[in-house]
Amino acid sequence: MSLPIGEVARSSGLSPDALRYYEREGLLPAPERTAGGARRYDESTLDQLAVITSLRAAGFSLAQVRELLGAKEGTLTVRERIDAARTALDALDAALDEKERELTAARGHLRAWRDELDSGEPWPNTPFGC
Template sequence: MRIGEVAEQSGLAPQTIRFYEREGLLPEPARGPNGYREYDATVLGRLAFVRGAQAAGLSLAEIASILDLRREGAVPCSHVQSLLHAKLAEVRARRRELEELEVDLEGLLARSEELDPADCSDAQVCHVIAADRR
């Protein structure tokens, strides 16, 4: 199957498929006598895995590490589990950061409603976001 067919069946652009090849996420396809890439049907499963891993928040480097383990003959499930635990911890930490930012933004908006723009100096640029706001 040629890259256009793979793109159509996978829902990915041909450029994305070529990028994944360059990054080592896909095996190098065979080449026909005309130089065109010739893929076998297994590439669709690999692309589905890559898309699923990305949807779970894994980076391309993390995905490559999983594929490397599989290529070496290892079952990567425990590695995937540790990556997912780490990703979940990152998401929870980011959520806490966003909650803190939400409180800060609400405070700035409340402050902006109490301040008079005429009192803002050039040195402060904007007294709503002045360094001494707390």
């Protein structure tokens, strides 16, 4: 069954413009078109959009998402496709590990700043420069 762009947009939480953008960027395959030129998407597009939006929300670039989704391209055998997918997944996993390290460091800085502020309580309610 094929779905019109509006239905895919509503189901995915994206705008029709975002769907067209992802298509232009090579993250979505070109959809079928009606005789009038309207896009009609396969239901599997919703699964692909869930992956795209999840990775983008986690801070991955379009290039990183494209690399994962394109892992199957250029492969001739099942083994090559699986190896390419594993390599792409490993790269994203390593990037997530780095993001976790960065978040941990940022949280540490925030905690230290909060502790510094809290150690001065109660702060006087006087204007600055007095």
